[in-house]
Amino acid sequence: MTLARDSSPAISSQQQAAEQALTDTVVNSFDNAPNERLKQLLQGLTQHLHAFIREERLTEAEWNAAIEFLTQAGHITDEKRQEFILLSDVLGASMQTIAVNNEAYENATEATVFGPFFVDDAPQIPIGGDIAGGAPGQPCWVEGTVVGTNGAPVPGARIEVWEADEDGFYDVQYADDRVAGRAFLYSDDNGRFSFWGLTPTPYPIPHDGPVGRMLAAVGRSPMRASHLHFMITAPGKRTLVTHIFVQGDPLLASDSVFGVKESLVKNFEQQAAITPTPDGRDLSGATWSCVRFDVVLAPEGV
Structure with a gap:
């Protein structure tokens, strides 16, 4: 006689054997899968899923609720909203997958979650261009370089950037089809890039659906901590999906998707309205901020 958990009743050896026999039968049902990787994944999933059900003594009502x-x-998922990505994010599964697939390599910039709001076909801007597209928020000058781990500049790196406006909305959440707060540009021959965006502000992930109700149920x-998204690709380099976060944001320690890494927290320096902008842009007396983000790409295949 053994206990499944301290708070569970004793489970007879006969019952344990029956449960294990079912697990073995289901695992073995995948033995003839022609794709070895698919076989490995489905057998592993089955073993872990059955172990969870058995260890927690899951009730039929709880399984039906799941x-x-x-x-x-x-x-609730459609072309503009991906509830399953939200679920993956809030369970930390997205970050764990990223950790497994982006092992630390020398001084390469760390990766973090992709998030549910990236879309293809963002407009291209030149270096020094503006990704805001009329979205509300404080202007922010972003500049940096893209280099390899050996320090050599990476010219022509494609830099995808996207962010929420000051009200916490991405353009895909707008009622119309306008594009704002997203664009892409290329690094120059020296690996340098710069653009105007918005100073990031905190916002809630969509919480009017099942994932939001789950979060509310557990308190x-x-x-999300304030952040600016990047995806950077270049030939011969590992694709980098990451954010930069705002130093001093009180949400850094409680980001709902566990995406914050200390190396990605940057100083968004507040500038007085009278401070000249780096490119001479006239901000009509508005305050602005600036931040530097130097990117180090790992080699492809590591």
């Missing part, structure tokens, strides 16, 4: 939760997540906040 199925209903996933069904609701599917119903967790949906708030």
Whole structure:
């Protein structure tokens, strides 16, 4: 006689054997899968899923509630909203997958979550251009370089950038189809880049669906720390998906998707309205901020 958990009743050896036999039968059902990787993944998933059900002594009502939760997540997902990415993010699964697939390599910039708001076909801007597209917020000058781990500049790196406006909304959440707060540009021959964006502000992940209800049920906040998204690609380099975060943001320690890394926290320096801008842009007396983000790309395949 053994206990599954301290708070669970004793489970007979006969019951344990029956449960293990079912797990073994399901695992073995994948033995003839022609794709070895698919076989490995499905057998591993089965073993872990059955272990969870057995260890927690999951009730049928709880399992049905889980199925209903996933069904609701599917119903609310569309071309502009991906509830399953939100679920992956708030469970830390996205960050764990990133950790597994982006092992630390020398001085390469750390990766973090992709998030649910990236879209293809963002407009291209020149170096020094503006990604805001009329979205509300404080102007922010962003500059930096893209280099390899050997320090050599990476010219022509494609730099995708996207962010929320000061009200916490991405353009895909707007009622119309306008594009704002996103663009891409290329690094110059010396690996340098610069652009105007918005000073990041905190915002909640969408919490009017099943993931939001789950967070509320366990007393967790949906708030994300202030950040600016980057995806940087270049031939021969590992693709980098990352953010930079605002130094001093009180949400750094409680980001709802566990995306904050200390190396990605940057000083967004506030500038007085009378301070000249780096490119001479006239901000009509508005305050602005500036930040530097120097990117180090790891080699492809590491």
